[in-house]
Amino acid sequence: xxxxxIDESKYPMTYEEFEKRVIELFLGEADSPKDLEFRRYLxxxxxxDSMLRREYESACYRYDxxxxxxxxxxxxxxxxxxxxxxxxx
Numbered sequence: 001x002x003x004x005x006i007d008e009s010k011y012p013m014t015y016e017e018f019e020k021r022v023i024e025l026f027l028g029e030a031d032s033p034k035d036l037e038f039r040r041y042l043x044x045x046x047x048x049d050s051m052l053r054r055e056y057e058s059a060c061y062r063y064d065x066x067x068x069x070x071x072x073x074x075x076x077x078x079x080x081x082x083x084x085x086x087x088x089x
Contacts, residue, residue, distance in 0.1 A: 006057060010064075022083055023043060039086075045089075058081075
């Protein structure tokens with residue numbers, strides 16, 4: 001699903017790459033098979049909410065405005081923002 005308002009070629013990741021990496025990091029944080037199963041369930045629910053799409057748009061905005069001193073296109077940035085939000089759900 002491509003954003004109609006964002007030129008993804010300007011950023012280090014497309015939405016699809018962003019989503020894939022966030023999911024990899026989120027599932028990688030699971031500490032048991034039951035936790036992994038629950039995290040997969042949360043990801044299915046998240047698809048309907050579009051939280052990752054909003055986080056991608058936020059990351060693009062921050063990338064365009066470096067005064068935020070936050071690059072969410074790194075693993076550190078992804079763990080700090082979208083992955084932590086998923087964990088708080």
